[in-house]
Amino acid sequence: MHEILFFLFSGVAVVSALLMILHRNPVYSAIFLIVTLFALAGFYVMLNAPFVASVHLIVYAGAIMVLFLFVIMLLNLQKDAPREGGKFLCRALGAALTLAFLAELGALFAFKFYDRQSVAPASSVASLGVGAGSGEVVVGSTRAIGAELFTKYLLPFEIASVVLLVAMIGAVILGKRNLKSI
Numbered sequence: 494m495h496e497i498l499f500f501l502f503s504g505v506a507v508v509s510a511l512l513m514i515l516h517r518n519p520v521y522s523a524i525f526l527i528v529t530l531f532a533l534a535g536f537y538v539m540l541n542a543p544f545v546a547s548v549h550l551i552v553y554a555g556a557i558m559v560l561f562l563f564v565i566m567l568l569n570l571q572k573d574a575p576r577e578g579g580k581f582l583c584r585a586l587g588a589a590l591t592l593a594f595l596a597e598l599g600a601l602f603a604f605k606f607y608d609r610q611s612v613a614p615a616s617s618v619a620s621l622g623v624g625a626g627s628g629e630v631v632v633g634s635t636r637a638i639g640a641e642l643f644t645k646y647l648l649p650f651e652i653a654s655v656v657l658l659v660a661m662i663g664a665v666i667l668g669k670r671n672l673k674s675i
Contacts, residue, residue, distance in 0.1 A: 498539055506532035519565045523558060530554040544635040556657075563664060 506529050513525035530553045537546035
């Protein structure tokens, strides 16, 4: 089941990343980026890091993507800019980079299938963080990170929240078309 989920998340991440790059509409590209970020969060869950996965979704798929969409809407893109010459150079560079990527991917698969002694088994990666009793706090768990965040690092956490609030208010003020209405 672990391998099936890995290939599922990998396929979703690669396809949505390609669609993000290839789509002309920036709003659709941002949506495909969100799908890619959800697939990456699935990898974190598979690595027994649910807190990192949830923070990844909250910070990147939530806050950063709202910021991206705000900037896209602020720019008010109506139509595509006229394309300049140089299509051949761009396509040649793209083809060269694609071939380099495929060569690296082929080397990775060759290493994986021909040299099995130097590769760690998947079960050892999946078992990281497992084995603590019910009363013990595992390092890196949600409970341990929350306890540190709201006791030892409470002041920096609150300062960061105030700075983000000020940045959000500043973005709303800058986004207003008529500054006299504020």
